[in-house]
Structure formats: C-alpha cells, structure tokens
Amino acid sequence: MTDPHVHPYIPNTAPEVRAEMLAAVGAASVDEFYADVPDGLRLGRALDLPEPFAAEQDLERHVSGLLARNVPTTERLSFLGQGTYQHAVPAVVDEVIGRSEFLTAYAGEPYEDHGRFQALFQYQSLMGELLSMDVVNVPTYDGFQATGTALAMAGRMTGRRRVLVASDVLPAKLSKVRDYVRVHLDLEPVVPVDGTADVAAVTERLGDDVAAVWVETPSRTGAIEHRLQALADAAHAAGAVLVVGTDPVGYGVLTPPAEQGADIVCGDIQSLGLHQWYGGAHAGFIAVHDDPRFVMEMPSRLFGLATTDVPGEVGFGDVAYDRTSFAHREEGKEWVGTAAALWGIAAGVHLALMGPQGMRDLGEVLLARTAYAQRALAAIPGIRLTDGAAHLREFAIDVAGAGLTANGIVDALRAEGIEPGVPAGEHELVVCVTEMTSQRDIDRLAAAITGLVAASAAESADTLDTVAIPEEHRA
C-alpha cells in the first residue's frame, strides 16, 4: 500500500488517521508489524487479481451481469429435486433472516444475543413438535452431515461397527456419509423391495455386531417407508439403534418416525422456508429422545431454557456444553463450529407461520400432486412407475418400454423449457413435484413426454418399415 488507498470498507485508510495511529504505536510503517514474517516468505509483489470495481454501482453492474446469465427455475418448468427442493418461501421468513441483527451476529453470549438464543431454541422446539421428539440440535451443515453424525453416535453408543442401509440413498449423501464414518463403521446395503425396506432381509442380517439400521424416508426416489415400526422392533431386539433420515416437510400429515420406534431422526431443513440457492441453502437436524445416553453423544450446540434473577424472564444457555469440542477439543464429540444457524432461524419462522394446519395442508397437497403426477406419467404408453410404494414429492419412472432414455427425455424437454427430472439410470428418471407445481404444470410435462413417446414410436415404425422387417414379410 504505497499509495494512499482509501476504501469505504476500511475507515482507517484515511491518510491522516493512519499516520496518527502509526505515531501512537511508535511505528514508522506497517511493515514493522510484520517483523516475524521472514523475507523469504514475503510475496514481494501484488496479488494477481482482476481489476476491482471501486464504485458500488460498477460492482453491482458487474456481478449482476454475471448472474443475469442464469435462467432460474422461475423461468423454466422444473421437476428437479434430489436434495434441493422448490418450495414456497413466505416473505416474512426472508424479512426476518435479512435483519442485520440476525444476519451479522455470530457467537455472542445469551445476554447481548438473547434473540438468537431464543430464535434457535424455538427452532429446536418447533422441529420437536413436528418430529414428536424432545431434543433437536442447533443446525449442523446439512442433512448429509446430520446423518453421518447420527450413525457415528450409534457407533459410539453401541461400540459396534456394522450399519445396515435399508433404503435407497442419494449417491452424494451416501458418498459423504461413508467417508465420514468409515474409520468407525461399515455400511452394508440391504436392497429394498418395491421401493421400501426389505424387513425380512434386514432382520436376517441383524446381529449383536450391528450398530444401526439406517432408513431413509422418503427414499432417494420419494418412497415413504411404511414398516418403520417393524424395522425398529427388529433393530432394538438386536440392541441396534434405528436411525431415520428424512425430510420434515411431510410431517404435518405423516406419522413422525419417533412414533414408530426411531431412536435418532435426522435430515435437511432446506424444504422449510429456504430458497434453492443453486443448492446452497442446506442445514441439518438431529433429533433424539430426552435420554442422556443419546444427548451426550451429540456434537452440536443445544440451547436450553434457564431462569434469571427476575421472575418471569426467559433465559437461555448451552446444554451440556462439556460434550463439545469447544470445551474439550479432541475429547469432545466429533466437533462443532460455524454451521447453519441462520437457516435454522428461517425454518423456525416458517413453521411458526405454517402452524399445524399449514403443515397438514402442505403435506396433503404434496401427496396429492405426487399421486396425480404418478398417474399422469404412468398413463403414457411404455412408461411405468418403478415401484408401488406411497410417494411424497418424488417418484421414479422407467421409460425403457417407450423406447426412450432418461437423458434423451431431459435433452429433448430442456429445449422446450422443461426440466423433467433427474436421470438415475439409463431408463430411470426421478420426477419431483411440490406445491409450486400445479396440475397444469404436470399436465404440460405429461403432454411433452407423450409427444416424445409418440415421436419415438413413429420413428421406430419408420425404422421397422425401412430396415428391420425382412422383405419376405412385407405386404
């Protein structure tokens, strides 16, 4: 900084102040402060970075210009899910998490940051009601991490290594979880039957070396597990923990896993009031019963109620802080750090706005639209559903019978402004519908795929006509 470089973000670049401060500390130049940085480690040149936009208006024009090259789902018809979901976000949610006081706070104490503690305690409590569980953490990074930690907890509690994976899991999630726990746990897939867990096969493979049975509901393809209690009974009989990975969006209408024997329930809250953000707005929850054997294995912050010197005042503090790596470094449970608190506040506001009736209505519209889309697409000749389970929000279709490939459908429909779903195999397409996807939208998708099937059939007929049918069979 040889020349004065006064920047609006850096008040003490003002030359007079800078000189005054240097004089106050008795330094001739800022270089004195770097006396411990050896010359051999000095960069000795300016960083090679693009020319900056000093004026705010120019910066905004530049970055907004880049973003303008995006074509968002609001300008397409999107049936994309597989981890990130397009849901309605109430304006009040954005208003609250956009407040400077929440947006720019960090790690204050329960006094000056009382509001943050209360908002996150309420998030825990609102999730607790939705999930019928008494303990919910301050959010961790995402559902992947939440699941990795939930299984690691089960491993620590049981001292065992095997984990039976009873459901279809998103490949990226499986990748993260496997790498996270592989020192301590071995994941063993148990192939589902007709979309949901094969209870007999899981039971067969249970033993006194199994730490956990891991169920995903909805599964990778949106199938709702309907035999959780049987899985829980089998797991518990073997001394194993039932870990249920889930999306909380359906529990206004669906029975929460805790009422069917789940010991640890975990997942992602992006569906609860968060925009899609190109996959950049995820937060993980871990819920357990109010049992210290489980609670003391949780690595996350847990905010709890406390009294104060004044009757009627609601105070807060950290529950069982000694569990954490903040308290005891590597002797704590895993680790804790900056994670996803603001998204937790958002999810809390969302649940408060929705209330019991809103969550019921949402669950019902998701089930109804999903069922409608399943029927609409399965009615197309050559297309069938991959399983007979009940589905929430997502389901898979097999398009082989229509002579199509999943990628072929995606490529063809993108040209019409439709994202029809996510390929999960050569002929398997996972389609997602939410409350944002209307009957008309679904009808448009069905019509577009019907058009492709017809075109494919016509092409096949042409092909048959010209090539495949031997001459002697022709009329």
Place this chain on the structure above:
Amino acid sequence: MSLPIAPKPAIRRFHQARWDEPVIFELSTPGERGVLVTPIEPGVRDAVGDVVADLPEGLARRTPPALPEMGQMRVLKHYLRLSQENLGADLNVDVGQGTCTMKYAPKVNERIITTPKLAAMHPLQDPADAQGALEIIWRTERMMAEISGMDEVSLHTQGGSAAIWANIAMIRAFHEANGEGEQRREVVTTIFSHPSNAAAAKAAGYDVITLHPDADGYPDLAALKRVLSSRTAAIMVTNPEDTGIYNPAIREWVDAAHGVGALASYDQANANGILGITRARDAGFDVCHFNVHKTFGTPHGSGGPGTGANAVSAALAPFLPGPRVVREGDRYSVREAGPLSIGAIGPFHGVVPNIVRAYAWIMALGADGLRAVAETAVLNNNYLMKRILEIPGASAPYATGRRRIEQVRYSWQELFEQTGVGSEEIGVRASDFGMHYWTSHHPYVVPQPFTLEPTESYSKAELDEYADVLAEIAREARETPEVVRTAPHNQTVHHTHHDDLDDPDRWAITWRAYRRKYPDAVGA
C-alpha cells in the same frame, strides 16, 4: 432544561431492547393462520381421491403437531422483537470476538444476491442455464488460488470446521492412496490452533498430539521435531496463532513435516492480517483453507452458514471434493469427482450465496484493497493493543515487546488477582455497554483470557470506544466490583442461572420437554 443539549458522557448510555417476549408457543391462538397453502385443484382431487385416507396403515399422523397458531403480523412482530434483542456486527464495535474476524459484510452484496437469478436456481439445472453461477464459482476458486498460492480450490464446505474436516479427509485419502494409511496414525497440532483441528483429526481416526508454545509464546520447533515420525500423517496448524503471533519458523515446521513424509495443513482462519503479504504456498503447505465468512466479508449468520475455501497443491488436487466446476473455452460445466476424490463433502457446490458475496467482496477491493485490508487490520490491532495495555490489570502474555499480527489474546490475570473479578464477568458487563466480548477457546492456557481482533472495519474512534469501555469496567472492578459481578444491568435479561443446563433431569432443550418436565409451570 432548554437548549443547548448537554454533551454526551464519555461512555455510551446503552440499553438493549427488552420486549419481555414470551416463548412463541405462548402466543398461539386457535384458528389463526400465518400463511395459507395453495389449494389442491379439483381436477387433482377428482383424479387421486383422499390421499391421506389412502396412505398405508399407520402412516397418517393421528394428532397434529402442536405448532403455534398465529396471524402473520404477530409472527413477524415476535421475530423482529427477538432481532432487536440481538447484537449483530452491524450494530456494535464487534472487535471482542477474536479469532472470528467480525468485519463488515457489505450491504451491496446482499442486494446483489437477492434475485431469483440466484435464489431460484436449482443445482441440477442444465449447466447452460447456470453459466452465471458456474462462472462466479470458477472465478472465485481462481482468486482463492492466487491469494493462497495453491493450485486448486474447492468452495464446497459450509464453515471453517467443515473445511478442516475436508483437509484431514483429503490427507487421509492421500496417504491411503500411497499405501501409508495404516502407518500414519498421528496428527500434530498446537494448543493455539482452533480446537477443530484436533477434533476433526480425532473424528477421522487419528491420534492427536497437541504442542504448547515455548516460553515466549512462539510455536516450538524443537518440540515438533521430537514428536514427528513415520507415524505422522500431518501437521495441522494455524498461523498466526490465536495469540496473534506469527510463527517465524513456519517454513521449518513444514519442512520438518515433509522430512518424515507427513503433509502440512494450514488453518488460515487468522489470514486477515496477511492477505497479499505471505501465502500458504510460500511456506510450503500442501493444504490450506480460508474461512470465507471471516476473511472475505460474508455475514456470519448468527453462526452460519459460512463457507470454507480449501486450497491444495497439485499433488493433492485429485483428492478435492466434487462436483468440480470446469471451464472449456468460455463455457462452464460440472464434472463429477474423480476416482481419488473424497467425494461429496456436502450437497452440490457449497453455500452459493456466500460464494457470490465473497466474489463481490474481492472484486470491490482487488489486490491493493486486499493488502489495505491486511495492513489496516494489523495497524488497528497494534493500536488497540497499545490502548488495552494502558489499562491497569490488563496484559498480553508472550512475545513481550513484539508486535502482533491481527489479534491478541490478552489476560486480566493481574486484575483478577487484585479484585477477584474475572474475565467472564467482565464479558457479561461489556454487554451492558453494547459490546461483544469473548474470552478464549478452552482450555484457558492464558489465564483470565480475552481475545480482541479489530479487523479493518472499525474506525479509530470506535477502537477507542471499545478500549474506553474495558477501562471503565476495570475501574468498576476495583471501585464497585458488585456492579460487575451482578451484571448485566442494561440487557434484555438479567443474570441467568445455568445450573439446570447440565442436569438431564432438569434441562429443557425444547418447549415440549419443558412442559413435560415442569407440568405445573405458568404458561407450560
């Protein structure tokens, strides 16, 4: 009294908002609604019937969740009141949260990201529809590569500790790929490096060796050499450490690690004072990470989401998490992780709104601006240190007479010995003046610690105000210690009793647990 208005007192007469707002469940009124859900179309209902009744047995929820029922404005008001009872960096002189780099998160960046062009993007859309997002990710990776000197960068992680985990996960994969996974079972860190270096290494299966500094507070190279061996997988260190002391032998540390075949991982949580001065590559590191929410000006979000930038040498690049953004000509596309990759570290591409904010922050400053950030953060720190050390009872243990980089871990030990008032009590009292204050990570190696990091964002007048407040509290500790001990006095709530928080029979982590455990409580 008439005009003129009297001068302000020397110390601000702050009072935090006190709305005495109940827990939200107590605000419920049956039948009220906050938002409505789009209805099921008659055509859909006709086609599918009663989907809830048709659910498999036991799947339909029997009793609705006991969420509150509230009109929209009441929900808004409740949360806005809570926000007023919270002290964000935008409102206070946030220099008291050392190690956390509580700098200004520019408002223009909030306006830039608030667009469906970003918020309504799905990560699995056609890459042709995501060129803006992909280009910003790619450009930000390249800028982080230049700032660190490393070859390749991932922006996937959502916080500093997540980035530390990615570092150790890559190190583990590297040694396994070289057939040394079984042999290298130890990770070496220092007590003044962030606790997550030790904790993540342990979670990854390593035995952790923690080194203490030499008598003058400098990382102890001789101690390092004593513990390094063919069993060492990596050193994982912060520099400058949380004391604000830069390790002048950092190159020798890295060389010593390399000498036994270990990797060197650099936690750059404290990079704010060395941007453009010295780089991870210059000291020979294999792996490093920045806390983007600290150094690169994204808001801290009440505790996240943050963003980590993991930067690695070419040798480590194959182990980076995926998916990767790749540039071909002037087009950007997404490539799945390769065979050696640690795989997905989280969903998709990381906290994309933060990546865009960080990109805008760097583009507002450029190379000269980043250097001005570092130099001013260091100037501010040394200025504040001078002011703090003028307060009787405050000290800065270690490296006596030396300058510090971007922060200092101070001690009130002398004041404590003289008055019995400790650092944690001083911190609570600081909140009465509208200030954040933090002690230290545990364990308290520095007795009665406090850690101040002024960053580049606060004016000299604001630094003076912070120092004046601490001087005032130190004076109170001597003259009216009860005022400090019974603090807070000007806060949302009064002195809070923490005994119930460690007793499983009494703790209440949700409202439902509270009602169950305390059925006779008012409001429960």
